[in-house]
Amino acid sequence: MSQLNPKFIYFDLDDTLLDHKKAEQAGLRDVHQHFDMFNGISEDNLLETYHHINKGLWEEYGRGEIDRHELHRRRFSETFQELGLDENMHEEAGKVYMNYYRNHWEWIAGAREAYVAVAEKYEVGIITNGFAETQRLKIDQFNLKETARQIVISEDVGVMKPDPRIFDHSTKLAGVNREDILYVGDSFTSDVVGGSKANWKVAWYTQTPIEQGYKLADLIFDDFDELLNKLGI
Template structure:
């Protein structure tokens, strides 16, 4: 099962190394207390998480801008749970959410162990669609920044995964080649198909263990990367 000839390993960050859902839930708990937002957090997250994913898809496809993403995902969720929140409150929450999000630093199980395992063997990199102002803070606050030779985010490049430009930008930045590189991520469209389309290998991090019809390399736990690398 080992993938031969790999020199450069590219990771997605959110939902792959950095436990976005856990850290996001802690962030909402904090900012709701700060602003005295009396909602049931579990109910809020039940609606917010799929709404957020839908808005990220629109953002990835260049159909909405960053401000719309940040505002509408909150507004739509509050509407779902019939909580009256005016635009001033939503704007304050959206700002505080970004400010506090990277102060929480939960990683997926075995993240540090697998990075320690890979670091002596490969050049490690990040390619992320996340916002530039928070992604580096996430890496530093979770104490994994030092593992990575390069960090490429969509705001640097002006396009988002799965656009081939972001993959080519990341490769060119470190003089890596598609045929000796592998992309590891949780998003089938953005990470896996995006990488495969430019000739990279790809490993799908299927951490939710969903039934998946795609016949490609996949793992449920980061430790399973040792089977391939």
């Protein structure tokens, strides 16, 4: 008998199954090498500036204050402005970045083996924030359609995690009671808070848990073997 005993398991995609942060950093370092305009500006300065600006823009996007096109434009135009560069290069830089970013997609350590093992025993699905075309490319590249019975992308639904509506939608797709769904994700706000408010079970994948997480998550793990053990696999 499983110690969590779910009937359906949803996985987050970025930084739970796939290493988005690593790919993003590698893509930005490639951008730094690609353009001569970064002479005199370190890779770390570019990464730090971009991450700070991009994080704020995604928060605005999540609140519905800007659309995807403004996010795409501003994340590089404001980064370049902050670094004293030509912000009119934002469009070209955005295209170059996306091409490099895709070259660096890979599984989180241990995630592929764990996901395959879970999918052999349970019905599984994917819930991911992000732009639909990019997330679909990841889903196709890693053959997740072969195992995921439901794939939910925030842009398709019209709201982002932790909005309750994306969890309500995903509950209906799973076709089981809320308390019979387990959600595996890395983000405290999007996954742990969102999943627990939806009355789902939550397994929080994190290296740096916080006290509130112990109150909300049913499992906190930093190695996928721990998840398999709790699922009786």
